[in-house]
Amino acid sequence: MDVEGQTERRSPTLEQVADVAGVSRATVSRVINGVRNVDPALAAQVQDAIAAIGYVPNRAARSLVTRRADALALVISGAGDGGPGSILGDPFFGRVAGGVIGFLRPQGMHPVLMLAESEPARDEVVEYLRRGNADGALLVSTHSDDSLPARLIEAGVPSVLFARPADPIPISYVDLAHRDGGGLAAEHLLRRGCRMIATISGPRAVNASQERLYGFRDALARHGRPYVPCAEGNFTRDSGEQAMKRLLAAHPDIDGVFALNDLMAQGAIHALRDSGRPVPDQVAVVGFDDSSAAVEELPELTTVRQPVEDMAAEMARMLLDRIADPGREVTSVIFEPELVVRESG
Amino acid sequence: MDVEGQTERRSPTLEQVADVAGVSRATVSRVINGVRNVDPALAAQVQDAIAAIGYVPNRAARSLVTRRADALALVISGAGDGGPGSILGDPFFGRVAGGVIGFLRPQGMHPVLMLAESEPARDEVVEYLRRGNADGALLVSTHSDDSLPARLIEAGVPSVLFARPADPIPISYVDLAHRDGGGLAAEHLLRRGCRMIATISGPRAVNASQERLYGFRDALARHGRPYVPCAEGNFTRDSGEQAMKRLLAAHPDIDGVFALNDLMAQGAIHALRDSGRPVPDQVAVVGFDDSSAAVEELPELTTVRQPVEDMAAEMARMLLDRIADPGREVTSVIFEPELVVRESG
DNA sequence: AGGACTACGGAGAGCGCTCTCCGGCGTGCT
DNA sequence: AGCACGCCGGAGAGCGCTCTCCGTAGTCCT
Numbered sequence: 001m002d003v004e005g006q007t008e009r010r011s012p013t014l015e016q017v018a019d020v021a022g023v024s025r026a027t028v029s030r031v032i033n034g035v036r037n038v039d040p041a042l043a044a045q046v047q048d049a050i051a052a053i054g055y056v057p058n059r060a061a062r063s064l065v066t067r068r069a070d071a072l073a074l075v076i077s078g079a080g081d082g083g084p085g086s087i088l089g090d091p092f093f094g095r096v097a098g099g100v101i102g103f104l105r106p107q108g109m110h111p112v113l114m115l116a117e118s119e120p121a122r123d124e125v126v127e128y129l130r131r132g133n134a135d136g137a138l139l140v141s142t143h144s145d146d147s148l149p150a151r152l153i154e155a156g157v158p159s160v161l162f163a164r165p166a167d168p169i170p171i172s173y174v175d176l177a178h179r180d181g182g183g184l185a186a187e188h189l190l191r192r193g194c195r196m197i198a199t200i201s202g203p204r205a206v207n208a209s210q211e212r213l214y215g216f217r218d219a220l221a222r223h224g225r226p227y228v229p230c231a232e233g234n235f236t237r238d239s240g241e242q243a244m245k246r247l248l249a250a251h252p253d254i255d256g257v258f259a260l261n262d263l264m265a266q267g268a269i270h271a272l273r274d275s276g277r278p279v280p281d282q283v284a285v286v287g288f289d290d291s292s293a294a295v296e297e298l299p300e301l302t303t304v305r306q307p308v309e310d311m312a313a314e315m316a317r318m319l320l321d322r323i324a325d326p327g328r329e330v331t332s333v334i335f336e337p338e339l340v341v342r343e344s345g
Numbered sequence: 346m347d348v349e350g351q352t353e354r355r356s357p358t359l360e361q362v363a364d365v366a367g368v369s370r371a372t373v374s375r376v377i378n379g380v381r382n383v384d385p386a387l388a389a390q391v392q393d394a395i396a397a398i399g400y401v402p403n404r405a406a407r408s409l410v411t412r413r414a415d416a417l418a419l420v421i422s423g424a425g426d427g428g429p430g431s432i433l434g435d436p437f438f439g440r441v442a443g444g445v446i447g448f449l450r451p452q453g454m455h456p457v458l459m460l461a462e463s464e465p466a467r468d469e470v471v472e473y474l475r476r477g478n479a480d481g482a483l484l485v486s487t488h489s490d491d492s493l494p495a496r497l498i499e500a501g502v503p504s505v506l507f508a509r510p511a512d513p514i515p516i517s518y519v520d521l522a523h524r525d526g527g528g529l530a531a532e533h534l535l536r537r538g539c540r541m542i543a544t545i546s547g548p549r550a551v552n553a554s555q556e557r558l559y560g561f562r563d564a565l566a567r568h569g570r571p572y573v574p575c576a577e578g579n580f581t582r583d584s585g586e587q588a589m590k591r592l593l594a595a596h597p598d599i600d601g602v603f604a605l606n607d608l609m610a611q612g613a614i615h616a617l618r619d620s621g622r623p624v625p626d627q628v629a630v631v632g633f634d635d636s637s638a639a640v641e642e643l644p645e646l647t648t649v650r651q652p653v654e655d656m657a658a659e660m661a662r663m664l665l666d667r668i669a670d671p672g673r674e675v676t677s678v679i680f681e682p683e684l685v686v687r688e689s690g
Numbered sequence: 691a692g693g694a695c696t697a698c699g700g701a702g703a704g705c706g707c708t709c710t711c712c713g714g715c716g717t718g719c720t
Numbered sequence: 721a722g723c724a725c726g727c728c729g730g731a732g733a734g735c736g737c738t739c740t741c742c743g744t745a746g747t748c749c750t
Contacts, residue, residue: 013707015707025706025707026708029708029709035709057707058706058707060706061706062707063707064705064706065708065709066707
């Protein structure tokens with residue numbers, strides 16, 4: 001018993017296929033990659049040989065010569081405090097991942113999942129990509145002051161962002177017309193006849209939050225409502241509940257609330273219920289995202305839909321384009337939000 | 346301007362480092378990989394050269410000779426109906442991914458995320474792994490009749506399962522002592538003095554569901570309660586709500602409910618509230634998992650905690666062990682659940 | 691002091707694949 | 721009928737790295 005022989009059972013190589021098919025390596029390679037015309041009879045021989053010995057191309061060998069990893073990194077950057085799990089638990093990332101995978105899979109690619117919630121973690125992401133472990137990065141940042149986009153550009157790694165960068169750097173991105181979304185929410189609340197409208201915002205550092213708020217306030221201002229009270233949350237359910245309590249303490253007559261995401265909207269609804277203000281009868285609540293959280297709890301949320309899966313798929317498409325042609329100009333695609341009216345407002 | 350020159354700006358190679366440092370490639374390789382003793386003075390020279398020209402090792406070249414991809418696949422198998430997003434939206438997978446990443450990252454590894462919710466998708470997973478894109482698979486199956494574990498073994502891909510396989514196949518896994526968890530829930534409800542106890546189960550095909558139920562019923566039987574009504578759900582919030590309604594219709598006097606996961610428990614609570622039975626005052630509800638859903642909604646759930654992150658980390662550890670030493674026997678690690686008492690029961 | 695052993699750097703052979711270059715043959719045009 | 725061109729298969733040179741093997745130098749034991 002040769003122990004070496006046991007473990008060294010190697011998978012068949014292209015050369016073996018060539019031997020079996022009675023052709024050269026080059027021809028086998030051409031058949032596999034579909035480049036140039038190969039005589040149909042020869043091609044069939046090659047295919048038979050491949051099937052006969054169960055050949056699968058070796059990715060490392062191919063990568064070595066093509067200088068492509070045929071892999072993308074999906075980087076969740078600027079993640080929070082509660083360890084790796086906390087951020088991934090957010091259904092938002094599930095939607096992004098789902099959209100990315102849905103697009104990539106038909107191309108035989110799969111994303112490498114990376115978290116970059118600390119500075120050393122970000123170093124590692126850059127290092128990983130520089131090594132050629134992936135051909136590019138899909139970046140989902142939770143903080144707008146994230147250094148990663150700039151660092152990736154500097155390292156020459158093709159990248160596409162989900163949401164525009166805070167600083168003007170030459171990088172492609174997809175984004176939502178957040179202001180329009182805020183406007184949609186405002187018009188809806190106005191249409192419902194709300195008189196005392198308040199908002200629950202996200203952290204100031206989050207650009208999307210600012211934009212939604214801006215669009216909301218702007219629309220209200222255009223209807224002669226210059227002042228909108230605002231309490232700051234941090235996108236968690238609990239923070240929404242706390243924010244709502246603060247708002248109620250200051251303005252007991254609130255009859256309309258715009259929360260900048262669904263989770264905070266749910267929290268707000270609970271705070272309202274606790275204080276004896278049924279939703280939507282006394283207070284209308286509008287969320288943002290149309291995440292799964294919007295329909296998981298009653299009343300189902302009226303919310304501004306963000307087509308996250310489509311945006312994620314587009315992001316992947318843009319990155320693939322860019323990898324195929326690195327010279328191409330950076331681009332951006334902005335998606336339009338949509339109001340989804342349900343029970344809460 | 347030579348266009349070729351533009352795009353062909355290649356990253357420095359080990360050979361260039363060797364030239365700069367005035368040593369051989371082998372020595373540079375030894376310094377980088379820390380094998381054998383290298384004269385400290387030479388090692389320093391090499392390190393300086395690496396820093397000077399910004400060298401990073403090429404992963405493909407290394408993989409080619411070491412026959413290792415230094416990557417693992419995290420496969421979510423048997424996923425459901427609602428497209429890629431639906432399953433990833435489940436916070437459970439976020440916890441698994443978080444646990445895996447938390448363990449893998451310190452080793453410089455990152456999981457490749459794959460979905461295998463259809464037969465062609467499973468084919469692709471096998472193919473992907475056979476190509477050597479990853480050294481092994483971390484498999485999270487939602488259905489016990491999943492063919493993937495067996496196929497991966499057959500393909501010689503080192504694999505570790507989250508939850509034991511339905512059929513006895515030689516594969517390593519981590520799992521929870523689900524029966525003990527069911528027992529914990531039963532004893533808690535008994536302790537609370539519940540008289541009419543019902544259960545909301547998951548799909549029959551899910552082994553974990555059967556086990557939790559078995560443990561629950563067994564504990565009840567030991568206390569002279571041979572019969573426990575059961576309505577079947579499918580682990581979604583809505584199915585829990587529907588199941589609860591069916592249970593109430595058949596047994597209006599229910600005062601204790603054990604739902605086999607938190608989401609269904611939340612749904613049950615809503616159904617109970619809608620029917621004018623406050624939780625926990627009239628009916629005690631116990632969930633399972635201690636997912637983020639358990640505390641996102643009021644009342645916060647009394648539930649059986651499953652240490653998913655720890656289990657996922659252990660799974661990664663086991664897989665790495667197995668890859669390092671393929672001859673090693675398959676093993677299993679069973680985690681103990683823990684009762685977390687909150688407001689709902 | 692001589693021999694054997696250890697320590698450590700260098701040379702060189704690939705790992706499995708792609709791709710350029712070359713050559714032979716068949717076809718169409720003059 | 722001769723020549724040029726296009727089509728397609730084969731040969732061979734690497735891609736960047738690791739690792740075995742070898743040689744030299746230093747060390748310890750008898």
